[in-house]
Amino acid sequence: MAFSTDRLEPTVRSRLLLTACATVAALGLSSATAAMAVGPVPGTDTELGGTVWYDVPHDGILAPNSPHVPGVKITLKDTSGNVVSTTRTGADGKYLFTHLDPTSDPTSYYVTFDPSSLPSGTTFTTEYAPGSTHANNSSADPRTGTTARITLTRDTEDLTWNAGIVSMAR
Structure with missing residues (x-):
């Protein structure tokens, strides 16, 4: 029988998960094993x-019918300019940075679409x-490809940082 933490009060759930993760770490198991054992750690x-x-x-x-652009390199940086992660758009033109672990709540980032x-x-x-x-605009600066400052709180999802491109021949 599997144990679920879904019905626990959020603070109790967080303490239980953090305690379980510390125990798994003390046993020398990987974080992937810990996630399978107790679920995601709050904030990730x-x-x-x-x-x-x-x-x-x-x-x-x-x-809705705009053609998508695959293969665009995208870099996520913190406010000090340190690279947090990089990725590329998929065949559907979408990109996603997952399991971000803000060091403070909220945390700010910049996204750069590599020209x-x-x-x-x-x-x-x-x-x-x-x-x-905000959901349907182009957030990339036309000169640099960098967005304005993006502020996120823990355990949130913001999939609205888009970039539109145009032909220079026009």
Whole structure:
């Protein structure tokens, strides 16, 4: 019979999980084994992501039918400029940084979409275009590919840090 912590009060659950993780560590088991044994440690389910898309109408707004851009290199940095993680967009144009472990609550980051990894002959579209929302705008600075400061709290998910690209030939 498996034991579930889902119904415990959050502070009791956190203490139980931290105690269990410390015990697993003392036994010399890996963190993956600990996660399988007791579940994720609070604060490590923080996720950040978004989509890179072709802005065909050059309006700076991500539309449901916008073509996606695979293979764009994305770097997540802390506010001191230290690299936290890197990834690339998938075939669906999406990227995701998972299991972020903010050292404080909240913690701030910057995302940089690497301009050298964009398809040849393209550049970033208008940032924060008129009529857009945070969920459908391009958050990348057109000159640098870097977003504004992103502040996250523990155990949250923000998948709205997008970048649109346009053809330079237009």
